[in-house]
Amino acid sequence: MANDDLGLETELRLGLPGVGAGAGAGADSDASGLVEKNEKKRMFSHISDHRSNDSKAVNKNQVVGWPPVCSYRRKNSFKRDEGSKMYVKVSMDGAPFLRKINLGTHKNYWDLVLALENLCEALKDDDNSDYVLIYEDKDGDWMLAGDVPWEMFCESCKKLRIKKKADAKGIGLHAKDLLKRFSKGE
């Protein structure tokens, strides 16, 4: 990962720590499209696929398929806060109207990304461009999705926005978070 000299670079990187270097905020087209190997092109390359980790991260003390709860029930029986329903608006560049999505029904970023991809299927341009997922937090700042743990994200997310990567440089991404990411040394 060539992040060690990024502190002095003018090119902003939008990738998550641990993901292959993402495209810069105002990057040329050849710096974009760094998707995970062997994956079909996903809309948001800045959110990596943690699915394979989740499904195999079964506690050693837990036996596969025990207790025998059917998978539908397993997926739909997580504890929820009383009365919490997390519907947020989703806007997308180029779309004539907004949609709404319930964050409470998704378990993690990957789940959300899949749902958003389905939602935007009809609205996407055919140019197969990369998108970034940003959200407005409780302070009114626009943040890149994927940095904080899922639960924290759900709590602070007020609105979602899907922007074309090429247009993303106009957004004032919170500098503090970018620096925090880089200082992790990934």
Add this chain to the structure above:
Amino acid sequence: MVNYFPEEVLEHVFSFLTSHRDRNAVSLVCKSWYNVERFSRGKVFIGNCYAISPERLISRFPRVRSLTLKGKPHFADFNLVLHDWGGYVYPWIEAMAKGCTNLEELRLKRMLVSDASLELIAKSFPNFKSLVLVSCEGFTTDGLAAIASNCRFLRELDLQENEVEDPRGQWLSCFPDSCTSLASLNFACLKGEVNLAALERLVARCRNLKSLRLNHAVPPDVLQKILARAPQLVDLGAGSFVHDPESETYNKLKNVMQKCTSIRSLSGFLDVNARCLPAIYPICINLSSLNLSYAPGIYSKELVKLIRKCKKLQCLWILDTIGDKGLSVVASACKELQELRVFKSDPNDVGNAAVTEEGLVAISAGCPNLNSLLYFCRQMTNTALITVAKNCPNFIRFRLCTLDPITPDAVTMQPLDNGFGAIVQSCKGLKRLSVSGLLTDQVFLYIGMYAEQLEMLSIAFAGNSDKGMVYVLNGCKKLKKLEIRDSPFGNMALLADTGKYETMRSLWMSSCKVTFGACKSLAEKMPRLNVEIINEGDEMEGGSDDRQNVEKMYLYRTLVGPRKDAPDSVWTL
């Protein structure tokens, strides 16, 4: 003498036979009965879709109007079977579309249903009335849109616990204004939004609507409006319920609930504030069925207050947050209880099950009509099971699941053999049994000896030797389905009575001690069985070692030989 009855008379007599088993029996009497029966059979039940082919179904029963099909083995529910193992419904629909367009009803369980299948149903069967999908996957709401748009006489659309993708969310609006025939609509398992205005209009014009189960996307104020329009409902699944007992919506709901005097069955409440439950109190006295197993937000005190009012309850599905004390209240209030299911409140948390043998004993003492049980518990004792067996001799289904699969009697630390032995000895009508906890071969000796009506047995982490499995195969004459995981049964047991498997629907064995060699010789000996080996990794590359243990084996009787749609990872020997 029977040959002198004209066929019309026979047909008329047979029309009183509704059970498919009775019909199967009469068709064996003689050739003319076989023929009369097959032309008059309207409902066909196929417990394993690979046991027979669609073409043979249609040629034997050309007038079939209602078809029930089951696909994947039961353990697929617990992620033990590959997603693409099989169970595709498309070939069945394709065949029916060509040869049997009178199809009115289709009931599918654990099958792979594509949107193309649903579209083909919608196009091919002009009288189609009823679609019931249970634990199926592979379709999206686009397929549902096709059904809604085209099935002019649709009476029932019942989706239970399916995994459904929802790309566009407008399927509900596809019911045309001319559709007024719906009597049952269940979309509780759908994750996406629905067009609320379209839903309200649909409910308003379907005056025969008796059963309605909504998903979480229908907000409480719309629920209230729907109930106001449909006070004739008998079965209600409330997706989203009101949260604020001070709100206008709460008051409106409360008032409208009072008028819903026909409701006998209640479910859903996917998110509910316990303080809003009093809105339901007026209808509790009429309820015969209550399913709160998807409502994690209700704590024991409120739950108990609610259940105390349900004096006529026959069926209760609940979470273990009710606790043993709560179950005591159920025992004292719900004297007519027949079916009880207590689920784990957090399936992923292995630590905190909240019911024990005490709750079960209390229920058995208070509810002598109990005949069906599913009970996830932290611990169990032989004494408790013996007491339960004495109190409730009418069990037809008894499924116990201890959190730790090999936990012994919590008091004596002995195996639970005697407890289950008491159950099978006392409950002479027992048809389905799931055992768990520390169990030796002894429990299977009891099962083989006493469980004369047993049709389905589920075994996990139990037994000591081949003898256990042999006791069951020898003793349980009516056994249809046997599923075993993580138990030390091996080749001797598997091959002890190969003819037995032709009298059964299927046998599942995973993480046991059967080898490839034994499976191969079984397959060779019994051509009317399909013996399938399911491989996870690449154990099967190149030549197989006959002495190697098989990870997963599924065998079933069939009249049509090995199937052609198995994925690479499934070998039919």
